[in-house]
Amino acid sequence: MLKFSNLIFAIENSIATITINREDKLNALNTATIEELRLAVRVIYDDTEIRAGIITGIGGKSFVAGADISEVAQLNELNGRKYAEIGQEVFRMIENAPKPIIAAINGYALGGGCELAMSCHLRIAVQTAKFGQPEVNLGVIPGYGGTQRLSQLIGKSKALELLLTGDIIDAEQAADLGLINHVTATQEQLWEKTHELLNKILSKAPRALEMVIQSVNAAYEPGQNGYQTEANGFANCCATQDFKEGTSAFLEKRPPKFTGN
Ligand code: COA
Secondary structure (H helix, E strand, C coil), rough: CCCCCCCEEEEEEEHHHHHHHHCCCCCCCCCCHHHHHHHHHHHHHHHHCCCCEEEECCCCCCCCCCCCCHHHCCCHHHHHHEEEEEEEEHHHHCCCCCCEEEEEEECCCHHHHHHHHCCEEEEECCCEEEEECCHHHHCCCCCHHHHHHHHHHHHHHHHHHHHHHCCEEEEHHHHCCCCCCCCCHHHHHHHHHHHHHHHHHHHHHHHHHHHHHHHHHHCCCCCCCCHHHHHHHHHHHHHHHHHHHHHHHHCCCCCCCCCCC
């Protein structure tokens, strides 16, 4: 098992769980944590035993309370740009992962925490979780894709309101806005719901899942033709044994048995 200083990385039943592990700092993301996140996500890409990922935070209070403000405070114009670009690169890796990654949001998802959650494919939060992009309170803006993904998920008007006011909202409000997919009453149910949803997704053909992610993401990539990506993805699936299995199973009135081939 991989050992990290700021993360716990575990694999169980083909699901890799990345737990941000800086509880005394409410799991704030410092540079070292971002670099470890990059390595952990790389493993999700490369390890053929892993079929999906979960990102969560340690403890009952915080998912991630933002970028580490003690580091942010030291930035200047030159290294500030680099700092943002590195975080964007890692979060883009999560967004473009060929396997579904769910954010299990166990508490505060503020600033970089909200951005991390938004880079995942789906988001489930406990009722006590809080969301927001409070960077304007620090005299700065989100740097890890928040201005882009928040607008994509909840629309420009509501995104601008949250970004300009720095307001913090609760999980029910986040669900109403479409920022998150589901809310659970307890931390225990957060875990159950996350696994229930992932297990449903993992009963589908892996290549189809990968092509769905790629095609949906293409809609938000300037310069990409999403319809073309979709047609390519469709063709790609048609070449798999799982496609033959899925269609045969339907016609034979039996459940499909997908193998990932
Ligand atoms: N960066 C660095 N340290 C952070 C942090 C962050 N984003 N968020 C929390 N912490 C640290 C606090 O400094 C404190 O450390 P200390 O015990 O060494 O003083 C510890 O985590 C606990 O936080 P604290 O503020 O005492 O908890 P709280 O329950 O009173 O408040 C929050 C919780 C989330 C409301 C508050 O911590 C907060 O506003 N955090 C910053 C949120 C933010 O602006 N994020 C965007 C950053 S770009």
